[in-house]
Each structure stands twice: as structure tokens, then as C-alpha cells.
Amino acid sequence: MLDDDVGQKLRAIQAKMIQTESGAVSFSKVINETLRKGIKNK
Numbered sequence: 001m002l003d004d005d006v007g008q009k010l011r012a013i014q015a016k017m018i019q020t021e022s023g024a025v026s027f028s029k030v031i032n033e034t035l036r037k038g039i040k041n042k
Helices: 004-020 027-040
Strands: none
Touching (some): 004 027
């Protein structure tokens, strides 16, 4: 379960990705890519 504020931020990222990519962008894809970026930066 995600906190509401985290879910809203991820939905905003998803909306931006939908605008820039052709095709569908799943919520799980957004979560996975965000986690990868966060882990990579550590």
C-alpha cells in the first residue's frame, strides 16, 4: 500500500510519461522505473 502523497506523485510522473511516450504506460512501470532510479543513485 502506498501513501496518498506518494501515489499522487507517481501518477503525475505517469501522466508526464504518457505525454512523451507513444503507447500505454502502466502504473507498475512507473513504480519500477522510479525505484530503479532511486536505487541507482545510492
